[in-house]
Amino acid sequence: MNAKKESEDIVSGRRDFSERTERITESPIRRIARLLEEAGEKESIISFGGGAPSLAPPKDSMEHVAKKIKEESQKSVSYCSTPGSLKTRKAITKVIEKEEDVQVDPEKEITLTHGGTQGLYATLQTLLNPGQEVIVQDPEYVGYPETIKLAGGKLNRVKTTWEEDFQMTPEKVNEAITKDTEVVMIISPDNPTGRMLTDENLKGIVEIVEDEDLWLITDDIYKSIIYEDKEFTNSRHFGARENTVTCSSFSKTASIPGMRLGYTYGPKEVIKNMTRLLQYEALCIANPPQLFAQHFLREKGKYKRKYINETVVPTYKHRKDIMKEELEDKLPKAGFSEPSGAFYFFVDMNPYMEGFEDEEDLSTTLYEEEEVVVIPGGYFGNEGKNHVRFTFVSEPEERIREGITRISEFLKS
């Protein structure tokens, strides 16, 4: 029993809440998602806000799921083992082998998760003891800090800026390491900046992790969404395989965020511990998303690659190009590094901050006055001060132009 809380909302007496939930804060992105949901689908609002894919999921795979649910209704909604059906795990590991040239044992080195979010949560719960530190980039994905805190961990932020393409360098990581450091966390392509780590930096970070015998978490959620002629490199090619745990998901790649399907792979001992947690946290993963994945990944990912290469990447790349053109044209003093992958521009708005208290004030004003949603950079760490994040995947070309024009006109006035 803790000391009583002073908040008037908290009930009195013996009952209290756990410190772990008391000390975390609501994700601002979720707050915005809820606001938008509550506001309904108002056509006049242009959203550069959330990171939900805007494309329809692949038709054949969805029809496959529908058919199974209809024709094999009982089997389609049965329990499976905690790490997921072996069939699904094999489908995933085959594609990882084919596309990334990395072998993963489908029986022992991978577990499915309820989206990438649960993968990160369970990984951090499995690796971290209270007081241990996680090195992350600043700006960082908005979900990291609280998920680290929930595992009792401490955030150790490495500062990066758009002028240096938000690169997390080995030098910076080295400098940040303390005696409490347990995990280094990387994500490439990145949210909120869209940058990819250079192979040189990736290699250097892997070497540090190996030398210092730390854990490396690689968040590969955007690995299939890459523009221009860049290519994704699995960090294991530079070593530290026994130190590395990878979280990924189908939400962005297959445009199925609300199916909730992710996966985590790594050394078998990690997966074993994590599975023990997952059985009490979630029991097992739902079956319909697994039916989806089995279809989507068939022929070692051939169908998936077709969807990605012919639909996802061309559509989003076009929108990225439009947004870049508009930003350069209409907000010429804004600073940004062109994204190599993922869904976002992380834009330095310092030259436009006159009259605004901070980036939150700027974002709120743009929403209230111009009905354009952007996310305040401060949500992503200390380096997000006077920055905002623009998502370019939510709106089609004309509305991207319209949204940036509205912002530009408003900032002129």
Place this chain on the structure above:
Amino acid sequence: MNAKKESEDIVSGRRDFSERTERITESPIRRIARLLEEAGEKESIISFGGGAPSLAPPKDSMEHVAKKIKEESQKSVSYCSTPGSLKTRKAITKVIEKEEDVQVDPEKEITLTHGGTQGLYATLQTLLNPGQEVIVQDPEYVGYPETIKLAGGKLNRVKTTWEEDFQMTPEKVNEAITKDTEVVMIISPDNPTGRMLTDENLKGIVEIVEDEDLWLITDDIYKSIIYEDKEFTNSRHFGARENTVTCSSFSKTASIPGMRLGYTYGPKEVIKNMTRLLQYEALCIANPPQLFAQHFLREKGKYKRKYINETVVPTYKHRKDIMKEELEDKLPKAGFSEPSGAFYFFVDMNPYMEGFEDEEDLSTTLYEEEEVVVIPGGYFGNEGKNHVRFTFVSEPEERIREGITRISEFLKS
């Protein structure tokens, strides 16, 4: 960084695992589920093991989901807010009001969860601080002890026996309370015993919870599956509404365990704290199961009640009656209390233990020699010594008779 582990499986150096995952053990039920999955669908094995419903889910609701997935593929797999879509929450709270005469605010007092399991996990994570105690019945649901441990809590078991119909009485709860007690947990109908708490005992426990200002968790997962002329009573009718958090799920009721849909409701501050946790643990709940629930619960649950009253309860009641008859006839010295609801007989096998080391040895032998699966009672607490749990929902009449006959013949020889 912890002291290095001695297990040869644990990698050396700085990297280690969290104590929270090191100290929990794999659920024995999950282990059996995995064994059975691995063994394949061997027709000769008769399973009185797992608690999965054996009926097909309601056809119209499954077809509704299939249709939505096919025709509104993008919308059907979109993100929703962390507590779930308001439409789903309203569908659930309307049925609770109609069936249990309890009002729940759909906006603030309920959240959807990834099955009942995540509801329990998140509730305990929200209410418990390390060292605090949870009073549970012994025997208890196999998932409770480790889920309580994961939240840092301690188990305080209240002994019950079949001779007293496994009743958890106010007197026993009173005796068990210590200065560290934070939560009392009840489940009715119960797993593993099938008993329902009498209204008198329920009322007495609620009064203690109120007097001592403890939390009460009611696990209502089997509330719709009740035999004979018994009726479910929501504990809130006896008070302690501000102390009570209820977890439930659609897995057993709607025969959709692999859709993963549950819900938790309680005081708004509990749901608020829990939602903050859930957004980092799971982000949001999948959409297809919500489409299912919206259909299944339409007309304030009329369709659901039809499925329960015309399909679920008659089918399972018949099987229960058959199993009772067989147990009385073929294992006349076995002790049990007839279940009032849920899926199980919890049987005292003491008179048949000669030649067996313990109930685990008995269960293993029955599986190996007779291909009949029963669950060792010890998995459910100290009071399960020399007991086994029989599920009666997994097999049809003839196979129930066949299974008990095999056991009886074997024990005779």
